[in-house]
Amino acid sequence: MPGGALRASTKVGDVPAVDDSFLALPRRQLADAALRRAKDLGASFAEFRLARVRSETVALHDGVLEGASDSSDLGVAVRVIHQGTWGFAAGVGLTVDEAVRVAEEAVNVAQVARAINSEPIELAPEPVYDDVTWVSSYELDPLSVPVAGKVALLADYSRRLLDADGVDHVDARVMSIVENKYYANSEGTSTTQQRVRIGPSLEAFAVVDGKFDSMATCAPPAGRGWEYLTGTGWDWDSEIAQIPGWLADKLAAPSVEPGSYDLVIDPTNLWLTIHESIGHATELDRALGYEANYAGTSFATIDKVGTLTYGSPVMHVTGDRTVEHGLATVGYDDEGVAGQRWDLVEDGILVGYQIDRRMARLNSDRLGTARSNGCAFADSPGHIPIQRMANVSLQPAPGGPSTEELIGRVENGIYIVGDRSWSIDMQRYNFQFTGQRFFKITDGKLDGQLRDVAYQATTTDFWGSMEAVGGPQTYLLAGAFNCGKAQPGQVAPVSHGCPSALFRGVRILNTTQERA
Amino acid sequence: MTVGVQLTAQDTVEKGLELAAAAGADGCVVLVDDSSSANLRWANNTLTTNGVMRGSSTTVIATVGAGEGTACGVVGQSAVTAESLAELVSSAVAAARSADPAEDTRPLVEGGAGPRWDDEPGETSVGVYESFAPALGEALRRASKENRWLYGFADHQITTTYLGSSTGLRLRHEQPEGHVTVTAKSGDLSQSAWVGSATRDFTDVDVTALDAELVRRLGWAQRTVDLPAGRYHTVVPADAVTDLVTYLYWTMGGRDAHEGRTVFSNPSGGTRVGEQLSPHPVTLRSDPHQPGCESAPFVTAHRSSSEFSVFDNGLTLRATDWIRGGRLENLLQTRFSADLTGLAVTPWIESYSLEVDGGTGSVDDLVAGVDDGLLLTCLWYIRVVDPQTLLLTGLTRDGVYRVENGEVTGAVNNFRFNESPVDLLARFTQAGATVPAFSREWGDEFPRTSAPPLLVPDFNMSSVSQAS
Numbered sequence: 001m002p003g004g005a006l007r008a009s010t011k012v013g014d015v016p017a018v019d020d021s022f023l024a025l026p027r028r029q030l031a032d033a034a035l036r037r038a039k040d041l042g043a044s045f046a047e048f049r050l051a052r053v054r055s056e057t058v059a060l061h062d063g064v065l066e067g068a069s070d071s072s073d074l075g076v077a078v079r080v081i082h083q084g085t086w087g088f089a090a091g092v093g094l095t096v097d098e099a100v101r102v103a104e105e106a107v108n109v110a111q112v113a114r115a116i117n118s119e120p121i122e123l124a125p126e127p128v129y130d131d132v133t134w135v136s137s138y139e140l141d142p143l144s145v146p147v148a149g150k151v152a153l154l155a156d157y158s159r160r161l162l163d164a165d166g167v168d169h170v171d172a173r174v175m176s177i178v179e180n181k182y183y184a185n186s187e188g189t190s191t192t193q194q195r196v197r198i199g200p201s202l203e204a205f206a207v208v209d210g211k212f213d214s215m216a217t218c219a220p221p222a223g224r225g226w227e228y229l230t231g232t233g234w235d236w237d238s239e240i241a242q243i244p245g246w247l248a249d250k251l252a253a254p255s256v257e258p259g260s261y262d263l264v265i266d267p268t269n270l271w272l273t274i275h276e277s278i279g280h281a282t283e284l285d286r287a288l289g290y291e292a293n294y295a296g297t298s299f300a301t302i303d304k305v306g307t308l309t310y311g312s313p314v315m316h317v318t319g320d321r322t323v324e325h326g327l328a329t330v331g332y333d334d335e336g337v338a339g340q341r342w343d344l345v346e347d348g349i350l351v352g353y354q355i356d357r358r359m360a361r362l363n364s365d366r367l368g369t370a371r372s373n374g375c376a377f378a379d380s381p382g383h384i385p386i387q388r389m390a391n392v393s394l395q396p397a398p399g400g401p402s403t404e405e406l407i408g409r410v411e412n413g414i415y416i417v418g419d420r421s422w423s424i425d426m427q428r429y430n431f432q433f434t435g436q437r438f439f440k441i442t443d444g445k446l447d448g449q450l451r452d453v454a455y456q457a458t459t460t461d462f463w464g465s466m467e468a469v470g471g472p473q474t475y476l477l478a479g480a481f482n483c484g485k486a487q488p489g490q491v492a493p494v495s496h497g498c499p500s501a502l503f504r505g506v507r508i509l510n511t512t513q514e515r516a
Numbered sequence: 517m518t519v520g521v522q523l524t525a526q527d528t529v530e531k532g533l534e535l536a537a538a539a540g541a542d543g544c545v546v547l548v549d550d551s552s553s554a555n556l557r558w559a560n561n562t563l564t565t566n567g568v569m570r571g572s573s574t575t576v577i578a579t580v581g582a583g584e585g586t587a588c589g590v591v592g593q594s595a596v597t598a599e600s601l602a603e604l605v606s607s608a609v610a611a612a613r614s615a616d617p618a619e620d621t622r623p624l625v626e627g628g629a630g631p632r633w634d635d636e637p638g639e640t641s642v643g644v645y646e647s648f649a650p651a652l653g654e655a656l657r658r659a660s661k662e663n664r665w666l667y668g669f670a671d672h673q674i675t676t677t678y679l680g681s682s683t684g685l686r687l688r689h690e691q692p693e694g695h696v697t698v699t700a701k702s703g704d705l706s707q708s709a710w711v712g713s714a715t716r717d718f719t720d721v722d723v724t725a726l727d728a729e730l731v732r733r734l735g736w737a738q739r740t741v742d743l744p745a746g747r748y749h750t751v752v753p754a755d756a757v758t759d760l761v762t763y764l765y766w767t768m769g770g771r772d773a774h775e776g777r778t779v780f781s782n783p784s785g786g787t788r789v790g791e792q793l794s795p796h797p798v799t800l801r802s803d804p805h806q807p808g809c810e811s812a813p814f815v816t817a818h819r820s821s822s823e824f825s826v827f828d829n830g831l832t833l834r835a836t837d838w839i840r841g842g843r844l845e846n847l848l849q850t851r852f853s854a855d856l857t858g859l860a861v862t863p864w865i866e867s868y869s870l871e872v873d874g875g876t877g878s879v880d881d882l883v884a885g886v887d888d889g890l891l892l893t894c895l896w897y898i899r900v901v902d903p904q905t906l907l908l909t910g911l912t913r914d915g916v917y918r919v920e921n922g923e924v925t926g927a928v929n930n931f932r933f934n935e936s937p938v939d940l941l942a943r944f945t946q947a948g949a950t951v952p953a954f955s956r957e958w959g960d961e962f963p964r965t966s967a968p969p970l971l972v973p974d975f976n977m978s979s980v981s982q983a984s
Contacts, residue, residue: 059821064619067820068611071592075571088567092595093522109566112642113556115653117563118660148614169775207776210783212904290559292708293667293699296896299982382569423897423932425911427983430932432909434901454901454909456932456979487557487669487697489960507979514934514978515907 016135018194022052022180030099031184034078037103043080047185050076051381056143058150060172063158068147075381078103082110084120090382124360124372126337128188134331137324138196138225142176145226150174153229157240161204164244169205189336197223197327197493199481204243208251215247216436218268218418220478223325246437253449258510262413263503264406269435271478271496272419277459278317279392281428282344284353295485296426300350302366308350311463317345319354319390321374326391327479327493334385337374356387379490386486393497400471403500408444415439432456454509470499521598525550528574529680535605536578543579543624544682545829550637553673554644561656561666568642575818577826578608585617590819590826620820620852625830629686637676638690644672644718651723663703670696672718677816685830689812692716695963699914700730706984707927709733710893710914712954714963733915739926741918749889750975753879754953757967759895760937762958765868767906770847771822774857779906779938789859794842794942797873802865803835809964811866823864825850836862867964875947879969882948884922891917894956906936911981931977946971
């Protein structure tokens with residue numbers, strides 16, 4: 001929809017404002033009707049959400065447009081607490097009659113579900129935010145850029161890779177999302193928000209003597225606008241120029257000898273290990289068993305708060321829904337709770353969780369707080385808000401070492417850059433990761449690449465082996481668009497900041513030998 | 517603006533095609549997906565979330581001439597009304613006009629009206645659980661009384677797709693699908709078991725039987741044995757086979773193989789079609805008309821990619837053997853990629869069945885023949901480690917059992933595995949009969965699968981997982 005009315009975005013000075021076409025929807029009228037109907041039917045609490053998620057995907061293969069699509073998901077949802085039981089319903093019509101019908105259906109669902117509910121629902125208190133607005137930090141709405149312009153830029157980036165010796169194919173892709181939400185509840189809170197995010201990637205492929213491999217850009221998805229593709233926040237020119245050489249070296253590299261190695265892990269790889277082994281493990285719904293049938297539980301159970309040694313004393317991890325350009329950053333979550341920042345692991349000890357209002361109320365004694373830290377999120381108007389991940393980040397050491405200095409401390413090890421394959425067990429103990437590039441470290445210096453590398457560890461052993469974290473100059477806010485959880489399945493965007501870090505004695509596998 | 521008059525799906529298609537023609541599009545396809553769903557979720561023996569959702573999305577694919585080729589624009593939107601449809605169509609046409617020629621351009625598929633075009637969309641509601649919910653409530657109460665914990669999810673949805681084209685197609689497909697999965701844990705949370713199955717309408721779901729199977733498995737776990745990492749004689753039940761084979765099916769893209777980028781690439785160039793992958797009489801087959809696993813009998817593509825082409829929308833799907841007699845026969849192809857590779861046009865189908873000619877018996881029969889080995893329940897968090905060999909990693913989950921002298925004698929710790937499903941199809945030594953199977957990892961998005969249980973003599977358990 002290049003330049004169409006649905007794309008219009010206005011700015012107040014240099015600060016982006018909520019899209020006019022979203023503000024024109026009858027959000028307050030629908031909310032009032034739905035909340036009133038729910039209350040009339042006996043709901044003790046009700047919340048209304050009008051959400052619109054517009055997304056666009058542009059994909060190129062070998063510099064030629066392979067597919068472009070544009071979608072908009074718009075609808076309303078009502079969740080109630082009726083006689084102590086949740087009820088949720090969603091619909092797509094934007095009329096008062098439909099809002100009332102959805103509210104009635106939510107109450108009906110609560111009544112049907114009451115037979116299998118044995119735990120009355122109560123919510124932690126939260127201040128009322130009356131008619132507040134919040135917009136994420138970006139410069140240029142990516143949906144305002146014509147598809148042709150996106151194709152031209154990605155084709156240029158692709159051609160630079162294809163023109164290099166040894167590159168046989170290139171995939172390029174960018175996904176742009178603008179998310180608008182209006183939320184109102186029976187306590188008097190009403191919020192209007194707009195979040196913008198963009199996820200670009202390029203991957204070069206090479207085939208040599210029947211062997212193939214690839215090298216992808218490490219640019220993470222970000223809570224930024226189109227400016228991210230043209231140099232703000234990432235040095236595309238430099239990375240694209242180096243990928244063909246890295247790929248050629250990787251194809252010619254020796255296969256790793258399995259064993260125990262010291263690792264220096266770059267933030268382009270470490271963010272994913274944080275996501276899997278800390279981010280998910282400190283979600284309280286998992287620790288309480290709510291995800292036991294699907295995403296899994298957590299070894300970091302609530303009885304261990306304040307005592308579990310998660311890692312070495314240099315480990316300081318925060319949960320955060322406020323950091324600029326964070327993919328999980330919000331003004332207010334999907335239960336009307338304001339965005340916050342808090343500690344999850346301090347001096348290597350588990351000290352906190354990511355929670356929503358119900359869990360905060362149920363576990364206030366053990367958590368030492370009666371307030372939600374604002375981690376409720378629903379990925380579409382048709383889905384139920386559940387506890388989702390904040391931006392969970394490993395903090396750098398003030399005045400800490402550079403990546404080169406960390407490498408300098410290693411006699412025989414591997415420097416790992418970029419994420420690739422990832423997998424972790426249902427309690428977040430045992431994980432295995434690969435990466436884009438593995439550089440051998442010999443006597444404190446990089447000594448060429450290695451192939452067929454995977455690292456495998458148990459979460460607390462791994463973080464316990466972290467000898468040092470890099471300084472702020474090594475810090476990167478990385479992340480993903482596609483964190484999956486819940487039934488029915490939902491995807492959430494989330495960022496993870498981290499510095500480079502040094503780990504001692506981690507198990508390295510040779511992936512070709514695993515198959516043999 | 518989306519506030520306005522709701523159109524029927526058929527009217528959306530007809531009006532969309534008219535608007536596209538009026539806007540100067542050379543061709544157009546309109547897809548309307550109307551869906552409804554109802555779900556229940558429970559944990560710790562009580563309800564956690566539930567919901568009823570309705571949705572409708574419209575995708576307009578407009579084509580225009582572009583030099584010597586054809587360009588296309590694809591725009592989708594939910595909650596389309598009479599008023600917003602015009603804007604949607606004009607956006608698609610504008611996108612086509614601004615695009616370069618599409619490399620997958622082929623003539624739009626021609627045809628007429630298919631069966632039930634005029635019917636309203638199917639619809640589900642929370643009423644689908646009329647019998648299931650009380651039975652589940654009883655099972656939850658029984659579990660509390662007997663000191664075990666139940667966690668689970670029941671989902672039912674009906675999606676009706678209407679596909680109309682400027683070349684005359686008027687096709688409708690109604691897809692009911694549902695599934696139920698239940699995890700049970702012992703009172704001290706040290707042991708767990710899982711069952712899951714797909715269903716089209718929940719009339720065939722027997723909660724009491726599911727609960728009884730979970731109780732049987734937790735009973736096996738009353739004795740526990742710690743085993744180290746290593747290669748084990750392993751009975752892989754049908755559900756776990758689909759955890760692995762679904763990934764294999766998704767990796768069968770013809771174009772990617774032709775370009776040397778997958779396990780189905782020939783190192784000398786081209787694809788491995790025609791190569792014997794397994795010495796066993798293995799068949800991997802998809803059939804949109806397979807009884808109990810019926811899926812859309814025509815292509816529905818909302819975006820072009822290496823496995824889909826929007827120009828193929830409406831193309832009739834026929835039963836396809838991907839592997840027959842252990843030999844790779846076909847790969848996932850669009851008309852474009854088929855021309856590129858010189859292979860048959862064999863598009864993606866939303867189901868598959870893995871069969872081994874001569875395979876008989878159940879998973880219990882395979883267990884009865886094992887002197888010393890393992891019985892898995894399901895696999896989890898499966899990811900590609902090496903695309904060249906399709907080496908996958910993942911974990912065992914919710915029940916690994918020790919088998920001695922043909923009987924289950926206890927529960928074993930979980931493991932991380934590293935295995936390739938292509939290798940396993942060559943290495944298994946015994947297969948049971950093919951049965952409906954539900955993948956723990958992928959079943960919620962790809963539920964129409966069937967497979968036999970397999971006995972693998974040397975399944976690679978790479979390390980021990982402490983998860984329980």
